[in-house]
Amino acid sequence: MRYPLRTGMTLSVILLLFLAFNLVWAVKLPDLRQDFSQQKTNTLSPEVVHLLTTLESPLDFYYFNSSLPAQKSSILKHYAKRVEEKLRAFEHAANGRINLHIIDPAPFSEDAYKAGLYGLRDQPGFFGLIGTREGQAAQRIQSFDPENEPLLEYEISHLITQLQHPEPAVIGLLSGLPAEAPIEPLVLELHRHFDLLELEPTADHVPSRIKTLMLINPRELPEKTLYAVDQFVLNGGKLLMFIDPLGKGDSKATASATRLDGLLAGWGVSMPSNKVLVDRTYAPSEHQPATFTLPRQAMNTHDVSTWKLDTVTVSNSGALFSLDKSRATFTPLLRSSRQSLLLDSGAVDSAFPTRGERHVIAARLEGPAYSAFADGFGGQPSGLQKATQIHVVVVADTDMLSEPPSGSAQNANKLFVVNALDNLAAPQALANIRPRAVAGHSLNLLEKRREAAERAYQDQAADLEQRLAQTEKEWQRLNPEGTTLGTEAVDTNTQLQALNKERLRLPMELHALKNVLYAPVQRLERNIQLLVIVPLPALLGLIAWGLFQWRRRRCPVPPSAFY
Structure with missing residues (x-):
């Protein structure tokens, strides 16, 4: 009876200490961050940091990200999180010169009205940024696009530059x-x-x-x-x-x-x-x-x-x-x-x-x-x-x-x-701000294999595609579309039958050729997916099994427990 009571009291004390630490001391700790990504994509580039040091007056950022639309894809949801993290990094590096406001506009709300008033795109849901500066016209990023992720830093920095220098070049x-x-x-x-x-x-x-x-x-x-x-x-x-x-x-x-x-x-x-x-x-x-x-x-x-x-x-x-x-x-x-x-x-x-x-x-x-x-021009010195x-x-x-x-x-x-x-x-x-390589993109080896497969397919399929185009052209010439009334007689002459066989055979050969040439790439993709998916659950299982064995040795069950 004492053993469960002692365990419960210990867990309660640990929980109270954890809450006290988070409420009192965690806010006083320094903000330490470490970027372990290969291309340092989770850290602002030095050029962006330099741009933020040149800010002349405070800016307000209003980041609109609708979470309600069910049709919003998982890709957009993940990218929206990365955009938010990037905006928070801008706010942190600006040392108080940027005030970031995260807004999740509900349908027909005042926030949704404001987003539409400033021209943000509501498809599917708002996913854009409004930047304001006192005394200047607001600037906007109408909608963030995952395809432009390498340019995300430039996109936000461009908005900042437009707010700081609104005059046209x-x-x-x-x-x-x-x-x-x-x-x-x-x-x-x-x-x-x-x-x-x-x-x-x-x-x-x-x-x-x-x-x-x-x-x-x-x-x-x-x-x-x-x-x-x-x-x-x-x-x-x-x-x-x-x-x-x-x-x-x-x-x-x-x-x-x-x-x-x-x-x-x-x-x-x-x-x-x-x-x-x-x-x-x-x-x-x-x-x-x-x-x-x-x-x-x-x-x-x-x-x-x-x-x-x-x-x-x-x-x-x-x-x-x-x-x-x-x-x-x-x-x-x-x-x-x-x-x-x-x-x-x-x-x-x-x-x-x-x-x-x-x-x-x-x-x-x-x-x-x-x-x-080299010799100048028109008699003038170079x-x-x-x-x-x-x-x-x-x-x-x-x-x-x-x-x-x-x-x-x-x-x-x-x-x-x-x-x-x-x-x-x-x-x-x-x-000076350059596009950033995006973590999580396909491996270089996989990209090279895909390009090699594409080149091989284009080289070997060129003759088949040309023959298919000529066959289709000849088929249309011998079997033109016309205006008919009611039913229509079917022309089954020998030449049309031969052309029809070619129209069926050539696409099948192209499909088989693509399957053969892309098969090594697909196998490599499956192997990479298995390497990514299988080890993590296996590692967690091993850790759980090890903890179970360690606990079992530390706290063996007394014989009296079985009586």
């Missing part, structure tokens, strides 16, 4: 396109976001108040203007450049094209002229192989230029190549599929490749660079000859700036341009 626009080029919708959009200054095509210098320049079709600009661009970049100016791979071919354009090639070579990149990219995978049809829409997987999702983008449409684009001797960092932003080829402009209409390789359509260049005008760090984004296309038939495609292309300019024109404290 000054952007210069220098265009070599003809006056009738349909880029007016894009120019109007740029005026909405920036303080846009349009320069003359014959400008011989870039005004000092312009720190970021957008350059379109430099092949048609005079050499003196290209010299001004060269000096602007080497002097620390940031550049977004769109190049048309197709030139006019007259002597003036040839001289400018030669200078442009030298300009690109000084930055560590090359772009073949009069070569157009065709893409079988992303083109809408074989009649328009040079006009295609790049999906999300064709973008660098860890770069700010593709922030909140799902598609980008290009037409008659070229390709960019990094020079072997370049010391600058060449980061691809937009890339074609593996079924793409770079062809002479005259051979585009008849080409629809079944094989090829990925080509870079847009890239970011950062690092050392050299001038293309200017800057090199720079230790340039910031340039090059896009091998100009048609993407024009108004396409699809309005949604135009909006996506506008967003790409605005994203790139906004990032280039950002204050240095914000521009």
